[in-house]
Amino acid sequence: MCNVKYKRIMLKLSGEALAGEKGYGIDFEVAQRIAQEIKDLVNMGIEVGAVVGGGNIWRGRNGNGMDRTTADYMGMMATCINALALQDSLEQMGVNTRVQTAIEMKEIAEPFIRRRAMRHLEKGRVVIFAAGTGNPYFSTDTTAALRAAEIEADVILLAKKVDGVYDKDPHKHSDAVKFDKLTYIDVLEKGLQVMDSTATSLCMDNNIPILVFGLESPGNIKKAIMGEKIGTIIYK
Ligand code: UDP
Numbered sequence: 001m002c003n004v005k006y007k008r009i010m011l012k013l014s015g016e017a018l019a020g021e022k023g024y025g026i027d028f029e030v031a032q033r034i035a036q037e038i039k040d041l042v043n044m045g046i047e048v049g050a051v052v053g054g055g056n057i058w059r060g061r062n063g064n065g066m067d068r069t070t071a072d073y074m075g076m077m078a079t080c081i082n083a084l085a086l087q088d089s090l091e092q093m094g095v096n097t098r099v100q101t102a103i104e105m106k107e108i109a110e111p112f113i114r115r116r117a118m119r120h121l122e123k124g125r126v127v128i129f130a131a132g133t134g135n136p137y138f139s140t141d142t143t144a145a146l147r148a149a150e151i152e153a154d155v156i157l158l159a160k161k162v163d164g165v166y167d168k169d170p171h172k173h174s175d176a177v178k179f180d181k182l183t184y185i186d187v188l189e190k191g192l193q194v195m196d197s198t199a200t201s202l203c204m205d206n207n208i209p210i211l212v213f214g215l216e217s218p219g220n221i222k223k224a225i226m227g228e229k230i231g232t233i234i235y236k
Helices: 015-022 028-043 068-092 114-122 140-150 184-190 197-205 220-225
Strands: 008-013 047-052 097-101 126-130 155-160 181-183 210-214 232-235
Touching: 008 015, 008 028, 008 140, 015 028, 015 068, 028 047, 028 068, 028 220, 047 068, 047 114, 047 140, 068 097, 068 126, 097 114, 114 126, 114 140, 140 155, 140 197, 155 220, 181 184, 184 197, 184 232, 210 220
Parallel strands: 008 047, 008 155, 047 126, 097 126, 155 210, 181 232
Antiparallel strands: 210 232
16 A cells, blocks of 8 residues: 555546536546546555446436426436446456445446445445435435445545636636635535535534545546645545
């Protein structure tokens, strides 16, 4: 094991991260690049849990006039599609993986069983947690916070399109200022668009640091693991 800052991590990838420039669906080149970064971590002896979003396919709150619960279940299904895509990219590179779903679909993946997930991680398998929390009205950010607490992850690595947390949208405002550090309370009080408040509160209550960083530059996940100063760290 190299001199790493975190031994067990929870990597949260938004669905959009998998869509790349296309903004919709799955860009398999991007999926392979992410898989390569995850493989590098596994080779360093890091235990990797991952939660993938579904926003590149479907978001419940966009279900124009649909019953919200049904729309959210569609979103949870979308995360399963992404999880299988990531699993495939990883396995093609020789990384052992398991997908565990919060909604049973045992022909496709294991159901989420915490003890089993822990065992997989100890054996060096990447565990991809799919179907969110299994409950409507939640997000995959909350899923990442919940699963991180359950598997006792040292940190949540929140991969974003921007390279950290800013006081305003850096794509729209050239004078936006990036924060190096924030507390959970800062995020909640300032209403910063990091995670939804349920996810942030869960991290705060369970003292799980969140490192927000950009996925655009290759090698960033490794840098984060080695404790290099990238992105924005959120903690107590
Ligand atoms: N979702 C849900 N419960 C969960 C997790 C996700 O209902 O526990 C649904 C919700 O509709 C959400 C969609 O799945 O909009 C996709 O997840 P999310 O929006 O978090 O994906 P991301 O923005 O990370 O791509």
